[in-house]
Amino acid sequence: MELHLNNVHVWNVDVSLKDKRSESFISYLSLDEKERASKYRFEKDRSVYITAKFLLRSLLGHYLKANPKEIAFEYSEFGRPSCLKSIDLDFNVSHSGNRIIIGFSKEQTIGVDIEKIKTDFDPLNLAKNFFSREEITALSQTKESDVFQAFYRCWTRKESFIKAVGEGLSYPLDSFAVTMDYDHKAGFLKIDNDNDSKKDWRLHSFIPAEGYIAAITTDGNPNIIEYFDADDFLS
């Protein structure tokens, strides 16, 4: 699979099936990645981390025609990774629960976020604390039965955007607003920041699996977004 200009590839994988295999993945990781892996308290977090790193390296190796073990990463001051070897290939990783997604795009900055849907918190309270006024209003007007879905649509879209911009939660969440009324229709209502509002940021949402929701932000409108299951790639 080659990645053409203005195309986006999104790779999906369910880690629960790969439990045993994560032990062989670790040989692809760099020393500091191994060390970081060892710090996880819970085996499942460690396993997801190792698999995500392995998958990222393998895929980058594929797109850049390089040895996955030799890929070097650098991290911005906010922790956003990029690859030293490639200038025009951008990528972003996200995982939640048992699932990992990695988005790749050529020449367009990309941010992705996946979340496993939980219902053990108060979404409106979170929104009031962090989201923009438009989003708080929209969420307060949502039917109770739909409120978690709406919250997660909103959250994943916001998170994918701040990951694309590269500042993580340092970026003020209340300075931009996204839609949250439909699963597959996603867009920005406003972006206050002058620099960011000048770019053509686009949002896409998708449902990776039952009980999960994900979003992709790109700087520019992709021609096509292709979804792949990384299962085969991992075997």
Place this chain on the structure above:
Amino acid sequence: MLMKSTIENRIERLSLEERKLLFFKVKQFLETKPSKSVSEDTKRLVAYVATKDKLNIVQLRSSLKSKVPDYMIPTKIVKVERFPILPNGKVDKKALKHINGSTLVQEAAKTAGPTNDMERELLAIWKEVLQLSTIGIHDNFFDIGGDSLLSIQIISSARKLGIMLSANQLFDHQTISELSKSVSTRIKELKPWDHLVEIRSEGSKAPLFCLHTDGSHFFFYNLLAKYIDSDRPIYALQASSVKDKVKLHRTVEEMASDFIDEIKRVQPQGPYHFMAYCFSTAVGLEIAHILNKTKERVHYLVADTSSKSQNLYAISRTGSRVSGIIKVLLKNPVKTVKRAVKQRINWYVKPALLRRFGNEDQRKVEKLSHNNLKIYHNYQWKAFDGHLSLLLTKKPYHPGLNEFILDSWKKIPLQGLNIVQTEGQHDTLFSEPDVKHTAENLENCMQEFEANSK
């Protein structure tokens, strides 16, 4: 090469017990792995310790932690009476494997428990959000399953309890221990404030800071707590307490800087709302300036007071003819206002002060007020890059007064000036029944600012 000598150094520093442990581990490792895959340490490291003495696994593990790299720390330490031996004298590893020892070391090393109230509170929040029954204060948030969504849940829960956390704080301090050190706690628990007075510290909205320059703030802002959105904290800032030695600032800039130090301890990030009334307009403007420098969002609310040192309302209590006063003021502002201040204190503040504190404090209040006037006189009024909300009464003491006040502020806020008409008169804005409307208007301005600001 460097790595090798580091390891050798570390090994030399181990105790006999630890060396035995390490030796056994290496032995076991070499015996079970083919040499070419030595670099692929994918199995979990289990250490068996044969000792007749009591073995403190937790201590052993922490002591190892400081001596060897993380990946050499066994994940499981099992105490055995003795090693099962095979007929040929070698250790029977198969038999060893069947001995189930203690639980995972990571759980055994459990928890450095909380050492103070703040840590206790943060621990409770973390446990609830992360849904874990045991968390140590040195456990890293992300290592135990934290992510962005959970981090904002932690911040929300903390704010509900009056602990002001920002996202950056959590990212820069990823353990409860570090986080608690960086957090500004609820006012009561910290070292005494010089300037900040808590009216209400609970709430998740951006606080309202009420600026005041003498010690008589109690009479003005306390009732706000009744009518401002209960989810919004309210603080007052005073130039000096009248309980102890009076602090006289030499410049408005110095006062503003002191105020900001304390504001930032309760609220590290904007948007900031602060309100000036009567004699605190200069320090308010200077605060706006300082916050501008760090690109914070600033909302300055002014309750029925003009900029610059002409404050007409000190004299307004008796409803005297204001036009005459304006003439006098323009001729000799400081003297006129000084007199007015004294009058204000005599009419309004003095009886209340006497009731609460006595004569001594009255004098202090006067001293502070006069100092304030002096430093105001020297202050350079300038524009600031933010938004100003101006409350004007529906019943000004003189028809031209509202226009006069408005005019004095026109060029100051670069992001916009919002005018709101409110009930009551200048001196009754913060007392019943008018305080209800004042508070509602202030709250509406703040919400509008929060919604629209860049």
